[in-house]
Amino acid sequence: LMRSRDPQEVVRQAQQLVDAGYMEIVLTGIHTGGYGEDLKDYNLAQLLRDIENNVKGLKRLRISSIEASQLSDEVIDVLRDSKIVVRHLHIPIQSGSDTVLKRMRRKYTMEFFENRLDRLRVALPDLAITSDVIVGFPGETEEEFMETFNFIRDQKFSELHVFPYSKRTGTPAARMENQVDEDVKNERVHRLITLNDQLAVEYASRFEGEVLEIIPEEAYKLDSAANMVEGYTDNYLKVVIPGSEDLIGKLVRVKITKAGYPYNEGQFVRVLDEVAELV
Template identity: 60%
Template sequence: MRTVAFHTLGCKVNFYDTEAIWQLFKKDGYEQAPFDQRADVYVINTCTVTHVGDKKSRQMIRRAIRQNPEATVVVTGCYAQIAPDEVMGIPGVDLVIGTQHREQMMDLVHKVQTERKPYNFVGNIMQQRNFEELDVPYFMDRTRASLKIQEGCNNFCTFCIIPYSRGFLRSRKPENVIRQAKRLVEAGYYEIVLTGIHTGGYGADLPDYSLAKLLADLENVEGLHRIRISSIEASEIDDEAIEVLAKSKKICRHLHIPLQAGDNQVLKKMNRRYTTEQFAEKIQKLRQALPDLAITSDVIVGFPGESDEGFEATYRFISEQNFAQLHVFPYSKRRGTPAAKFQNQVPEDVKEHRVQRLIELSEQLMNEYAASFLGKTLEVIPEEFYDEEKTLVVGHADNYVKVIFPGGKEVLGQICEVKLDRVEKELAFGQMVRQVTFAKTEEDVSLEDQPLFDQHPVQFEAI
């Protein structure tokens, strides 16, 4: 039996794309192997959001080639799209395919295997106008399923390379989103994470449709218990969206809203299209509509021209807004973006100091938010074992608090009510009150024989 191994770097969209590519190989008769073992085909799904992503992508490509020099090595994803010639220049790479036309993956693999010469199949992503349908009927774990609803981004922030690697915004047809959501529910998932490159922009290219309307339609999917939005821009949360969020019984009490900077001068140079005052006003409206809402965010430190005063303004703003968690990134100069040419680049040691300060603030905010639920009961979906003895499980509540509690294999992927009794180092601990069960239909029973777990997990590495 032919084997294929995967390694993925980067974001949730890459995670989804790799799962979809695995489905193509599976239909072609392949079995999946661990990436650190010998395989007939290696697929590396790359990231280019920072220079570290580029470096790690090259490292994983070379690792695959060393493991089996006779294997077919396929490189896809954002780094492949941005720098196909660099990737093709690595001896041993057979196919470079970028971020579009992945549905042709198997034909292209057969082509390079037959002709025995490398092939560059990267086209001009800026010319793409249609969403590429890559369906995923189930994932390697059954705790949460991702559902990709859009591709590309029209914002063109001055620091970001992603629009150049993913193209303009393209929304998935609503009927296809709903259809896949129903299939994922039938496969046993209680939570679906809506994901995309610019998720909040969904529907901008569709007639009279929006993310708010999609959320309202997903609310009616029977058996779907949780809907989580992977990320949404503050400028895209309008009154219609807030009304849908407030009325929903399924949308998680957690929104990831990128801030990037808490200083208006820096925001303007970033081309972020809002001020700190507008951001704060939107957060206030959301919290009025959704009490106990967890708001997490992205922050870039050391953007060109960010002064000490500008960073302190960011620090104060984050403290005042009481985020539940931060993802902190040092600014990374990306060739081809406007910011790469900006004057007053910030020294690396200054960036590192600022990153550390915000990480410490994030830890404090996470503990404070989790502690506000002590003595309360949260619904948690355990995702994996926390200890080697497999006596504790860990998972996320709907508000994204990470919870650890005693439990065995039978609760993984299930909905558990857990009462929190302590918080330590950004983790909440508690005791299970009960496991929520649902009556099975005949269709559910017929699905029990379908594989919800494959023999080998697709390997991922977030950067």
């Protein structure tokens, strides 16, 4: 049974967080996209609008994860028109093969998934789409795996979380015949990780030379000698810039100097402070 938190309560908590200095809020839950299904005449699209209209000072609103089936035209319109909802969605695909999805008992087809992605890209051309993929589900053939591989490649996801299928006792899938051999599974995982690295760099390189905004979250630790911080752009590019730790938690304009993965290099442009923006 799904339970949606009271919308006014969500707005109130969001305002408290902003008042405490947070610039970005992530909406998260078990079925974030299904928010409001148990409320009368209320849904995720309305919650997004209410947060934007009523929470003063919020810079960014991110949805942690949403199922393709819950990306209604109304939600897409809100994303398109919003000034604060970021250009990034995490949409779990699980598999890019209709026959595997059927065995997984997923309720959508790839045609439907593709239709939602097409709609999103028209609304938000620069959208970063990240996803979860399960490799080696019982019975997955090389052909079915390639359907997944090709779909992800053609749709240009910006980052993937790749999981090998693992047997969970008591699940219908664990009792299925033709479990996929571990070696085959690992080899497929590696092919998708290689694809992920290519796609991530390809997406990031579209923004090389552009000025974007990050909220530095922590000092960048790999090079202890250097004074560097890292944070994410609204479209989920991790950017490392030279700068001291007093930049952490601020909204900072940065120029992407070198696209890469898992992070991009950037240079500090300026801190966006409220006073300057009002002038």
